[in-house]
Amino acid sequence: MSSTHHTLTPQRWLILICVMVGAAVGDFLLARGMQQVGVVDVHHLGTLFTAIGNPWVIGGILVLLGFMACNITALSWADVSFVYPATAFGNVITALLSKFFLHEDISKSRWLGISLIVVGVGFVAQGPSRTEHAEETP
Amino acid sequence: MTEHLSAVSLHAWVTIWTVVIFATAGDILIAAAMRRLGDLDDIRTKSGLGGAIKAVVSSPFLGAGIGCMAISFFALLYALSAADLSLIAPATASLTYIATSAGARLFLKERVDKRRWIAALFVCAGVALLTQ
Numbered sequence: 397m398s399s400t401h402h403t404l405t406p407q408r409w410l411i412l413i414c415v416m417v418g419a420a421v422g423d424f425l426l427a428r429g430m431q432q433v434g435v436v437d438v439h440h441l442g443t444l445f446t447a448i449g450n451p452w453v454i455g456g457i458l459v460l461l462g463f464m465a466c467n468i469t470a471l472s473w474a475d476v477s478f479v480y481p482a483t484a485f486g487n488v489i490t491a492l493l494s495k496f497f498l499h500e501d502i503s504k505s506r507w508l509g510i511s512l513i514v515v516g517v518g519f520v521a522q523g524p525s526r527t528e529h530a531e532e533t534p
Numbered sequence: 535m536t537e538h539l540s541a542v543s544l545h546a547w548v549t550i551w552t553v554v555i556f557a558t559a560g561d562i563l564i565a566a567a568m569r570r571l572g573d574l575d576d577i578r579t580k581s582g583l584g585g586a587i588k589a590v591v592s593s594p595f596l597g598a599g600i601g602c603m604a605i606s607f608f609a610l611l612y613a614l615s616a617a618d619l620s621l622i623a624p625a626t627a628s629l630t631y632i633a634t635s636a637g638a639r640l641f642l643k644e645r646v647d648k649r650r651w652i653a654a655l656f657v658c659a660g661v662a663l664l665t666q
Contacts, residue, residue, distance in 0.1 A: 419627070426614055427614045427622075433615060434615065436611075444612055487624040490624065491620050498619055500620050505666035506664050506666065508663050509659075510620075510624055512657070512659050512660030513657050515656060516628075516652075516660060517656070517657065
């Protein structure tokens with residue numbers, strides 16, 4: 397089993413942390429921006445294009461682009477099932493940002509839901525970091 | 535926002551699924567495009583960096599994939615304008631992961647192991663609890 401473990405250099409750890417935090421912070425910035433823009437009406441979807449000009453939304457887009465770059469880099473040396481649990485843990489960061497900065501009221505069942513998602517996705521981290529492909533079997 | 539959560543519930547579900555379906559279609563189309571192109575390093579050795587960029591940009595699958603991603607992004611903004619981040623973010627991210635696993639198996643013939651299906655069950659239960 398030890399052959400499936402990766403030697404993670406400090407630089408790779410840094411990229412994994414960016415993957416973990418990036419999606420959460422990016423989504424938080426988008427949500428903060430959309431709070432300012434207000435509820436978008438189904439009949440006025442054009443408002444979504446003007447929302448892109450909001451500084452918080454611009455910040456969110458930039459952070460999400462950084463997240464995508466880190467995610468792609470991480471995927472070049474590890475498999476999705478190794479990288480994804482890192483993003484799943486980001487859900488906890490998102491919940492904390494929602495509670496403390498967007499003042500959302502998070503119910504007990506919502507915390508339980510978030511925990512189930514993190515545990516469920518974390519479970520796949522127990523698998524090998526590279527998934528086998530059918531054509532690779534000798 | 536929580537007190538009228540039940541009232542926005544159906545609305546929230548529709549926007550969540552719009553985000554999920556277009557993000558999944560985008561992922562699958564981009565993966566299919568990259569697979570059809572083959573190894574980018576080989577293309578670069580043969581026809582240089584310009585050739586590699588041209589090969590990527592002229593792929594119709596890639597264009598369609600990026601279009602789906604754009605729709606998914608605007609649907610996410612729309613969802614966030616009306617519902618809590620602590621509902622939308624975990625629900626869209628985890629459902630997209632599950633839908634992409636299913637899509638990869640159906641369309642790209644990738645092997646998805648049992649472990650990932652068990653994870654899917656946890657995720658579904660978790661998402662159901664998010665809206666309570």
